[in-house]
Amino acid sequence: METIPARRVLYRTILWAVLFMGVLGSATLSHAGERTAPAGDPIDVTDILGNRLILEKPCSRLVASFFFEEIFALGAQDKIVGWTREYWKGRRQWTWEKYVNESGFGVEAIPDVGKTTSGATNCEIIASLNPDLFLAPFRLPKIETWLEKYGIPVLHVDFHTKKNICNSIRQMGAVLGRQERAKELIDFYTEQTRKVASVVSTIPDEERPTVYIEVGINPYGTFGSGYMFGNTVSAAGGKSIADGFGIVKTGTISPEHLLKANPDIIIITSANWAEKGHCGPPMGYYATGLDRDLATAKLNRPGWSELRAVKNRQVFFIHHGLSRHIYDFVALQYFAKWFFPEKFKTLDPEDTWKTFHKRFLPVPYSGVWGAALD
Numbered sequence: 001m002e003t004i005p006a007r008r009v010l011y012r013t014i015l016w017a018v019l020f021m022g023v024l025g026s027a028t029l030s031h032a033g034e035r036t037a038p039a040g041d042p043i044d045v046t047d048i049l050g051n052r053l054i055l056e057k058p059c060s061r062l063v064a065s066f067f068f069e070e071i072f073a074l075g076a077q078d079k080i081v082g083w084t085r086e087y088w089k090g091r092r093q094w095t096w097e098k099y100v101n102e103s104g105f106g107v108e109a110i111p112d113v114g115k116t117t118s119g120a121t122n123c124e125i126i127a128s129l130n131p132d133l134f135l136a137p138f139r140l141p142k143i144e145t146w147l148e149k150y151g152i153p154v155l156h157v158d159f160h161t162k163k164n165i166c167n168s169i170r171q172m173g174a175v176l177g178r179q180e181r182a183k184e185l186i187d188f189y190t191e192q193t194r195k196v197a198s199v200v201s202t203i204p205d206e207e208r209p210t211v212y213i214e215v216g217i218n219p220y221g222t223f224g225s226g227y228m229f230g231n232t233v234s235a236a237g238g239k240s241i242a243d244g245f246g247i248v249k250t251g252t253i254s255p256e257h258l259l260k261a262n263p264d265i266i267i268i269t270s271a272n273w274a275e276k277g278h279c280g281p282p283m284g285y286y287a288t289g290l291d292r293d294l295a296t297a298k299l300n301r302p303g304w305s306e307l308r309a310v311k312n313r314q315v316f317f318i319h320h321g322l323s324r325h326i327y328d329f330v331a332l333q334y335f336a337k338w339f340f341p342e343k344f345k346t347l348d349p350e351d352t353w354k355t356f357h358k359r360f361l362p363v364p365y366s367g368v369w370g371a372a373l374d
Contacts, residue, residue, distance in 0.1 A: 042056050042057075043055040043056075043057070043174055043175055045155070045171045045174050045175060047155050047156040047157065048138055048156050048157060048158050048167065048168065049138065049156045051156065053153055053154075053155055053175070055132070055133070055175060057177075058177030059079060059132040059133040059175050060079055060132055061130060061131045061132045061133075062076070062079045062081065062132065062133050062134075062135060063082040063083065063113060063126050063129055063131040063135070064080060064082075064084070064135040065083070065084045065087075065113075065134070065135060065136050065137060065140065066087050066135075066137055067135055067172070068080075068083060068088060068099075069326070069361070070157075070172060070325065071135075071172070071176075072103075072360075072361060073181075073185055073360040073361060074169070074173060074176060074182060074185070075178060076172075076176040076178050077362075080110055081110070081129045081130075082110065082112070082125075082126060082129045082131065083110055083111075083112070084112070084113060084114065084116050085110075085112040086112075092271065092272075092284075093272050094271075094272045094284040094285045094286045095284065095321065097285070097286070098285040098286075099362075099363060103363050105362060111125075113126050116136070116143065123146045126147065126150075127150040127152060131152060133152070133154075133175060134147055134154045135172070136154050136155065136157075137156065137157070137158065137160075138158040138160070138164075155171060155175055157171060157172060159324050159325050159326060159328070160228050160324045161231060162231045162235065165189065165326060165328070166186045169182050169186060169189075170182050170186060184359075184360075185326060188356070188360075189326060189327075189329060192330075192332075192352055193235075193332060195333065195347060196236060196332050196333060196336040196344075196347075197235070200235070200237040200336065203237050203340065203343070205239075208238060208239050209239065209263075209264035209265050210238070210261060210262075210265070211239065211240055211241065211263055211264065211265045211266075211339070212240070212242075212258060212263040212267070213233055213240065213242075213266075213269070214268045215250065216268050216270040216271070216280040216317075216320060217280070218252070219301075220258065221251070222247065222251065222252070222253055223240075223247070223249070223250055224242065224247040224250070225240055225242070225243050228323040228324055229267070229318070229331065230242065232328065232331050235332055235335075236335035236336040237336065237340060238265065238339050241253070241257070241258065241261035245257065255301070255302070255303070259303045259306075259307070262308050263307070263308065263309050264308055264309060264314060265309050265315075266309040266310070266314065266315045266316070267316045267317070267318055267335070267338070268295075268298055268316075268317050268318075269318055269319070269323070270317050270318070270319065270320060271283055271320045271321060272284050272286070280294055280295070280298055280317075281295045282294075283317060283318075283319045283320075283368050283369060283371075284319055284321070284367050284369070285366050285367040286367055287367045287368035290368060290371040292373070295315075295317060295373050296373065313373065313374065314338075316338050316370070316371065316372050316373065317370070317372075317373065318331055318335075318369070318370050319368075319369040319370065322334075322369060327353070327356055329352070330349050330353045330356070330369065331349075333347055333348075333349035333352055337349060338372070350370070353365060353369060
């Protein structure tokens with residue numbers, strides 16, 4: 001395991017503090033009542049890639065590649081001095097607009113470091129912001145070598161796979177000095193997932209539905225059982241028809257495989273993709289309902305009219321972003337209710353999502369995030 005020397009991090013942090021006292025980024029709002037952890041022992045964490053990170057004190061200047069909602073949920077947005085804007089302004093336009101318009105936080109003023117997969121040029125931009133820490137996804141395992149010459153430590157976290165979610169938020173809470181808030185998030189996450197797991201564990205295999213879940217912008221694109229919505233299907237008690245097809249994370253099945261599998265349930269992911277010319281109903285903060293015409297258009301493919309799920313009106317749509325964040329339990333609850341409506345009569349995933357907004361996010365709930373094609 002690689003250890004990032006605390007002495008180098010401390011020296012650079014002190015130097016920056018002396019030269020630029022008081023400059024802590026362009027935005028200052030944080031969650032009311034949240035306190036930074038007091039100074040004490042060095043912060044020592046090991047990230048999901050097995051890299052050990054030691055900080056003398058909680059990070060005060062953060063550059064993030066993703067995970068902006070997790071940072072907000074931790075009440076640490078005042079620490080952000082730079083981020084990859086492309087992910088949410090370019091790919092999640094409605095979420096970006098929601099935070100611009102309703103968060104009360106100056107998201108537009110935060111410097112954009114560009115696509116962090118581009119290499120050394122972006123690392124120079126990152127270094128110019130003098131961060132204490134760079135927050136990276138598991139998909140950038142070599143970025144620490146790019147930033148090493150600048151003495152910038154890197155923490156890798158992962159919200160794509162369920163086994164890493166709680167540990168990732170715990171590590172983020174530790175390095176950002178938001179341990180108490182992290183515990184609240186983990187407790188809420190655990191409570192909401194247990195509502196499903198406690199019931200699903202009692203359901204015999206023969207009663208579990210077969211499920212096809214499709215990436216809305218990629219016809220016949222789907223997920224492996226351990227990744228994103230593939231996780232969610234199995235955790236909610238479904239049996240993915242992609243299992244055994246050789247897909248680890250994301251991949252494509254053949255139309256013939258789908259027709260032969262003839263799933264009980266079809267779920268299609270969506271977002272605000274209609275503006276990009278992709279077929280599918282817009283979903284997210286500013287959706288006012290499920291666009292039936294765009295939803296139905298997704299089913300107009302050879303042989304689909306004969307599929308069991310289509311005949312039985314067991315076709316559903318879910319917001320694509322619900323699969324890779326601390327709030328993936330919202331999708332889990334939608335799936336469980338769709339798979340076993342009688343067993344989950346009282347479960348209300350929309351109310352759960354509203355509650356999460358009230359407790360942890362700086363914007364109010366709105367829009368459409370999960371819907372059935374009636």
